[in-house]
Amino acid sequence: MLQSKIFPKTRKEAPKEAESVNHKLLVRAGFIDQLMAGSWTLLPLGWRVVTKINQIIREEMNAIGGQEMLMPLLHPREIWGETGRWGSSKDNPLGAQEIMYQFKDIRGREFALSFTHEEIVMDLLRKNIKSYVDLPLYVYHFSTKFRNEPRARSGILRAREFMMKDLYSAHVSEDDLMDFYEKAKRAYSKIFTRLGFDFRITEASGGVFTTNRTHEFQVLANTGEDIIFYCDKCDWGQNKEIFNGKAGRKCPKCKNGKVIEAKAIEVGNIFPLGTWYAERMRVYYTDKTGMKKPVWFGSYGIGPTRVLGALVEVSHDEDGIIWNPVVAPFDIHLIELPGGKAKEVYERLTKEGRDVLWDDRDVAAGEKFVDSDLIGIPVRLVVSEKTGDKIEWKERTSEKIETLSLEEILQSLRK
C-alpha cells in the first residue's frame, strides 16, 4: 500500500487530553480516532491490527470446537427481565442497570444495548436444544459491547463501546462444564502467548455475571489499572479484589514460592456460570433417563480492541510503537528516498505475499524515519541513490543497519 494514500496522516502532537501511552501513540500514528469519550473509530491501520488479533482468536476458538455466528446488539427488555439483570438493587447481586444503556423507543418498546450476551444465547438455546445429544455446544461471535462506564479512560483500554469476542458453552453436567472450562483456559493462554504477552491468570469475583469465582487473564504492565498478586514459582494468582494477604508472603498454594504484587491490564475473563441462567430462563435438556435438567453454562470473553491498547502499553519506546510481527499492520515498511529503486522491491515483496507499506511521499528523509518509528512496523527497508541496487535493512527493535541485496532480503524473510 502507498503511504501517500493512507488515511489519515500521522500527527506530531498527541491530543491534549491524552494521558495514557496507547492513547497518545495510537492517535499520533493514525490507528484510532476518538468520536467522543470512550468511543473510537478503528482507522485503516488500527483495523488491520484488530483483524489480525481477531484471526488469532478465531483460530484458537475453532480449535476447541467453537462455531462462529453473530448475535444482535439491540435486546428487548423482557429477556433481561427474566434473569433480573435489567434491574439493580441490594438483594440482586447481578443487577446490571448501572452499566447497561437502557431506553424506550418512540413506540414505547424498551430495549437495552448489548453489554454482554448471556441472556441472548440462553434464548437461542431454549428454542433449539431438546436432549443431551444436542450438548455440549460452543458458540461465539465478535461483536460490539456497550458499557456505560462512569469514567471512560486510558485511551482505548476502558471504552464505553468496544469490540468483544465472547464464547458461550453449554453442557449436561458440572464435570463437563469444568473440563471445557480448563480447555478454554488453555486456549486463552495460547492466544495471549501468540500475541506475545507476559501474562498471569488470576482468580477473581464474577461481577454482574456470576457469584462463582472466575479467572482473569492479566498482562503485566506498569501502566495497568489492575493490581494482581501471583506466585513467582507456581500458577497461583488472585486479583486485588479477592486477595486476602500481603505481597512477599509464601504462596498459599505451593507453599514454596513468594507472592508478588504487580500492576496489570485485564485482557480476558472466563466465567463458570453453572445453572443460574438456565434455571431463570428455563433452558432444560432431557437426559438419557428422560429427566428434564437445567443446562450448565460458561462464558469466555476477550476484548480485541483492549488487546490493541495493551499491546502498545507493553511494547513501545520513546519514538513510537513496536508491533509484534504477528499483528503488525504491515510486515515491511519500505522507505523510498530520492534515487531509490522502490518499485521493483515493492513488487517482488508483494508477490511473495508480504504486506508492504511503501513510503512514496515527497517529504524529507528525516520525516520518513520519524514516522516509521512511530508506526512501528517490524522491518524497515530503505532504498536511495546511495544504496543503489542494494537495500538497507533495519529492524524496529534494533539499531543495527545492514546493507543487503533484494535476494538476500527475500531469503531472510523466508526463514
Add this chain to the structure above:
Amino acid sequence: MLQSKIFPKTRKEAPKEAESVNHKLLVRAGFIDQLMAGSWTLLPLGWRVVTKINQIIREEMNAIGGQEMLMPLLHPREIWGETGRWGSSKDNPLGAQEIMYQFKDIRGREFALSFTHEEIVMDLLRKNIKSYVDLPLYVYHFSTKFRNEPRARSGILRAREFMMKDLYSAHVSEDDLMDFYEKAKRAYSKIFTRLGFDFRITEASGGVFTTNRTHEFQVLANTGEDIIFYCDKCDWGQNKEIFNGKAGRKCPKCKNGKVIEAKAIEVGNIFPLGTWYAERMRVYYTDKTGMKKPVWFGSYGIGPTRVLGALVEVSHDEDGIIWNPVVAPFDIHLIELPGGKAKEVYERLTKEGRDVLWDDRDVAAGEKFVDSDLIGIPVRLVVSEKTGDKIEWKERTSEKIETLSLEEILQSLRK
C-alpha cells in the same frame, strides 16, 4: 465440519408467522434465528454465507482504492444536530428522527444509534483533511445499522438491525466525485454479477440522505417489495417513486426499447451527496490557490444480510435453498450412509482446500437427503455400502446422479 455438531438442527416446520420464502427456508435450514421482530442472529451456517458475501464486497471495494476501517455505532446528539438530521419537520427534507433510535442515558447525555454514518465520517474528515493533497479519499466499513422501521417484515429483508457495508468518498470537485461515482457503480455491478444476481440499476430519490437523484441496485424477483421500470434494450431504469409514465411505452432514453415493469429487491444504493454535508459540518480543504472550499462527498451502501435474504428469494425450489457456489456455506455435502467410507473422502477433499459438511448423523437416508436439499450446498456426494469404493455425485441444480471414483471427483472439482 461434522453435521452432528452443527448448531442448530434443521426444522421440519417453518415458524407460523413466516410469510416470505427467505424467512421460512433460512430458519428451517438453520441459517438465522429471530430474537424479536426485525432482529436476527446469524447462526453458524448463515454467518458462513455472510462472510463470503462480505469478502466479495471487500475485494471490489479495495480494487477501487477503498480503505477498510470500523466506526462506532453509538453517536452523540450534537453531531446529528449539525446537519439537522436529528430532527424531523416539514421544512427539513432530510430529517430522520422517525427512523433513528434516539435516547438519553442515565447521566442525561443524548445519543442516536447508527442508522447511517455520513455525519461520523464528516467529523473524521474535518479533523484530518487540510489540503487538496489529502483528497480524494475512500473509506468503508462493515457494521451494524439500526432503523426503527414501522413494520419489520419479509424475513431478513427488512430488519430493524442489520449489517451494512458503507463506503464514503471525498473529493475536491464535482467532476472528481462523479468520475468516482461511475467507478463505484461499476464496482457494485461487478459485486452483484459475482453474486449471480439478475439486477437492474434504477434512478431513485435520495430519501433522508440527499435531495439529489441516486441509484439503486435492484434484483429482479417476483417476491420483491419494490416496483421498478427499466428499458429492455438500454441501461435506462427508474424506481416507481420517480417514474412518470406507464409500462409498455418507448424508452425515454434510447427511444428504441420498451419500458418493462417488474418487482425487485433493492440490495444496494449509491448517493452523490455533493457539498450539502460539508457545508453544514464545515469540512473544508485548501485548494492550490490557497482558497478554502467544501469537500464533495458520496456514499455507497450494500446490505450483506439483505443480500443473504435476496439470494434465497431468487434461488430456491420447493425442497430448499440453492446456493451459488461462490457464497455457499460449504462447497460439498458429503452424505455418509451405512457401510460408506466417508473418512478418506472427507480428508482428501479437505486437504484440497474444499469446505466439506460431513453428514455423520445416525439418522435415516431419507432424512439426510431432505436436509441436504433444504440446506442447498451445490454438490452432494453419497458414500454407502452400495457405492463401495465409488461415490455418488449429484449437483443441487440437477437430477442426474453419477457414480465416480474419488480421483475423478477431485479432478472435476479442480476444473
